[in-house]
Amino acid sequence: MRTANPRSIVIWTLVALVGAAGWAVLALARDEEVSAAWMVAAALGSYAIAYRFYSKFIVDRVLKVDKNRATPAERLNNGIDFHPTDRRVLLGHHFAAIAGAGPLVGPVLAAQMGYLPGTIWIIVGVIFAGAVQDMVVLFFSTRRDGKSLGQMAREEIGPFGGAAALLAAFAIMIILLGVLALVIVNALADSPWGTFSIAMTIPIALFMGFYLRILRPGRVSEVSLIGITLLLLALVAGRWVAESSLAETFTLAPSTLVIWLVAYGFIASILPVWMLLAPRDYLSTFMKIGTILLLALGVVFTLPTLKMDPVTDFASRGDGPVFAGSLFPFVFITIACGALSGFHALISSGTTPKMVQKETQVRMIGYGSMLMESSVAVMALVAASVIDPGLYFAMNAPAGVIGDNVQAASQAVANFGYSISPEDLAQAAKNVEESSLLSRTGGAPTLAVGVSEIFSKVTGDSMKAFWYHFAIMFEALFILTALDAGTRVGRFMLQDMLGNVYKPFKKVSWKPGLIITSAVVTGLWGYFLWVGVHEPLGGINQLFPIFGISNQLLAAVALAVCTTLLVKSGRLKWAWITGVPLAWDATVTLTASWQKVFSSDPRVGFFKQRSIYRDAIDDGKILPPAKSMDDMHTVVTNSTVDGVLSAALALLIVVVIADAARICVKHIRNPQSSKLSEAKYVESKLTAPAGLIATKEEKAELAAAAARDSGDERVPS
Amino acid sequence: MTWVLRGLRWVRWYARELTDESAYDRYVAHTRKTHPGTSIPSRREFERMRTDRQEADPRQGFRCC
Numbered sequence: 001m002r003t004a005n006p007r008s009i010v011i012w013t014l015v016a017l018v019g020a021a022g023w024a025v026l027a028l029a030r031d032e033e034v035s036a037a038w039m040v041a042a043a044l045g046s047y048a049i050a051y052r053f054y055s056k057f058i059v060d061r062v063l064k065v066d067k068n069r070a071t072p073a074e075r076l077n078n079g080i081d082f083h084p085t086d087r088r089v090l091l092g093h094h095f096a097a098i099a100g101a102g103p104l105v106g107p108v109l110a111a112q113m114g115y116l117p118g119t120i121w122i123i124v125g126v127i128f129a130g131a132v133q134d135m136v137v138l139f140f141s142t143r144r145d146g147k148s149l150g151q152m153a154r155e156e157i158g159p160f161g162g163a164a165a166l167l168a169a170f171a172i173m174i175i176l177l178g179v180l181a182l183v184i185v186n187a188l189a190d191s192p193w194g195t196f197s198i199a200m201t202i203p204i205a206l207f208m209g210f211y212l213r214i215l216r217p218g219r220v221s222e223v224s225l226i227g228i229t230l231l232l233l234a235l236v237a238g239r240w241v242a243e244s245s246l247a248e249t250f251t252l253a254p255s256t257l258v259i260w261l262v263a264y265g266f267i268a269s270i271l272p273v274w275m276l277l278a279p280r281d282y283l284s285t286f287m288k289i290g291t292i293l294l295l296a297l298g299v300v301f302t303l304p305t306l307k308m309d310p311v312t313d314f315a316s317r318g319d320g321p322v323f324a325g326s327l328f329p330f331v332f333i334t335i336a337c338g339a340l341s342g343f344h345a346l347i348s349s350g351t352t353p354k355m356v357q358k359e360t361q362v363r364m365i366g367y368g369s370m371l372m373e374s375s376v377a378v379m380a381l382v383a384a385s386v387i388d389p390g391l392y393f394a395m396n397a398p399a400g401v402i403g404d405n406v407q408a409a410s411q412a413v414a415n416f417g418y419s420i421s422p423e424d425l426a427q428a429a430k431n432v433e434e435s436s437l438l439s440r441t442g443g444a445p446t447l448a449v450g451v452s453e454i455f456s457k458v459t460g461d462s463m464k465a466f467w468y469h470f471a472i473m474f475e476a477l478f479i480l481t482a483l484d485a486g487t488r489v490g491r492f493m494l495q496d497m498l499g500n501v502y503k504p505f506k507k508v509s510w511k512p513g514l515i516i517t518s519a520v521v522t523g524l525w526g527y528f529l530w531v532g533v534h535e536p537l538g539g540i541n542q543l544f545p546i547f548g549i550s551n552q553l554l555a556a557v558a559l560a561v562c563t564t565l566l567v568k569s570g571r572l573k574w575a576w577i578t579g580v581p582l583a584w585d586a587t588v589t590l591t592a593s594w595q596k597v598f599s600s601d602p603r604v605g606f607f608k609q610r611s612i613y614r615d616a617i618d619d620g621k622i623l624p625p626a627k628s629m630d631d632m633h634t635v636v637t638n639s640t641v642d643g644v645l646s647a648a649l650a651l652l653i654v655v656v657i658a659d660a661a662r663i664c665v666k667h668i669r670n671p672q673s674s675k676l677s678e679a680k681y682v683e684s685k686l687t688a689p690a691g692l693i694a695t696k697e698e699k700a701e702l703a704a705a706a707a708r709d710s711g712d713e714r715v716p717s
Numbered sequence: 718m719t720w721v722l723r724g725l726r727w728v729r730w731y732a733r734e735l736t737d738e739s740a741y742d743r744y745v746a747h748t749r750k751t752h753p754g755t756s757i758p759s760r761r762e763f764e765r766m767r768t769d770r771q772e773a774d775p776r777q778g779f780r781c782c
Contacts (some may be wrong), residue, residue: 077747077751078747079743079744079746079747080740080744080767080770081770081777083743083747085734086734088731089731089734089735092731092735093735096735096780096782097778097779097780097781099781100780100781102781146755148776155767170738212764212766213765215766217760217763217765218738218740218741218760218763218764219736219738220733220736220737221732221736221738224736272768272772273768273771273772273775274765274768278768278771281778281780282736284780285736337781341781343781346776346779347779347781350776350779351777351778351779353774419722425765478780481780482780484782485775485778485779485780486779488775488780489775489776491775492774492775492776508772508773508774509773525752
């Protein structure tokens, strides 16, 4: 028996107490305002314990990571995509790849049910589901030379389940892009400041691309510094533009922005990578890491008070204006990325496993990065909860409910059970130099108001408008990058699928194929964007649940692949590690799909909605919030598309899970019959620490290795 | 003041690694070691090859939502 030393017992008891105190205050506070400090304490305490104990248990006992087994980075090292990368660098890479707009937007919308349900799911979900998924996928993909999730599904489950997984991934990508684009449109509509600064990112990126291609190839740091400076300049200049005669040129209606975005998405995705995508990616990575650090510092230093209720009445009534449906299952669906994200499985398989130095590092990179992402989600929830709840609901309810003036909005908010005066609503918009904040749905503007609130506590109120637009730019920047990169990945999937029918499509350099498939992908997400903007019932309200459902369904695919692999690799005893999260995720998501398809509440069920509006059309009536017969027809078409889509996605995932279950049962009955496609064991010659900080033994090993081959390049430590 | 210098050097190293600015140096070192005698592309050629690879498979360097 190993005995723990007294010092570590004391330390971990203290950590547990900090976490427990945080949870206790959050859970027991009623009718008084709680400081965000308790949320931070609950989160950090829980993360520390989970990382120290649960993730260690998984890598040691379940995955049995082997520090003597060479990783693909070591075996297949080609100095380019396969190469052993320092663990601290790879942590940065992996985090920058998984963190995006998702964890910032979801928690903001979920705040409609109060901050408590969201906090619980973000923290518990990441510990038992999200971080486990990311780490286990990373581990299995590392054992398979960095194979993608789709390839693993095909090889380990079968061609049928594999094809269903691929089709689901494609559909999910389209919905993701449509909803992310909608978030930007809602943030930039009628905002000359925001629109100008975002538009300027395009010439800035083009200049950086030219610099890196022609002037000084590969000098990324210097060009990024230039780029960031220009970016901040564009942000400051946005205010001048908004106050000048140019303002009108950059004041765009939502429907105009849709056209610009779709055109941008199409052109950007057929331009060479070096021109726009690569430089924009440098900009957004720096902005992302910088802003997240700033936000963390801001929250910790100012420790703002949470003004939102712990649990609102919408949680049980299910009639919230931001998204319809009750706490179970819709809080889980809405938070999505911050707790469990299927998309991470695409990063954890593919790019990152080709760079892992040591199997032992999957804990720090897979589990650790996801804990960091979860803390970003907690910060977003803090930002949404520090603003006045009245303002929160005025910003996040659909225009059809809120009306188009501050008086009507104040009245509508009062009907929800909150209060804000028309003057305060007008003042809030004036503070951030926007013409109006009413019904700025999508989460990004709310987050930006919260961020400006927190930052201006440090810098003074005069900076409020700057911070608001800074936050908008930061989100819009990486959503634009995602639109470009996502269109390319979607196109790649489509080319692969069409290639089975007509060979030339498989050749990614075949120009007509490239243009056709790009147009199809952009057209598909453009359709959802268009629908979202013109939806009388509110685009985010209708589409965000489908986005959440599709993301969580992709997570179900990843967890099903992991569980199958655990079973097939003789770890049946431990299959619950991913099996329980899979069961939970499938229950939540399929319940949500079921309600979206069959619910008799027209706010939730798409087909009920359809039949009510259909009947009204037959009777020649117009139902609010629709304003005309055209609106009525739009509602009917959209709810049909949304309903069919929800049902189709759910069916695809049921197919994947059923096929995975079949393979598991087959293996349990006859273990000899199944084949595991794992790469052969090769002994590792590298020495590298497992965690962020090298232990005493690891330092000794490193020193011994350095003495052995002193001629090699060294990495500073 | 040596620890300040060390810290700065570490930050520079980290930034170069994170942005892949060091990719060329790494590639040159790798090629010299594993295939001595083969011709080594110029930095310009190498950076072009790298973006061409990303062009061919956009899943490399994909970003999440």
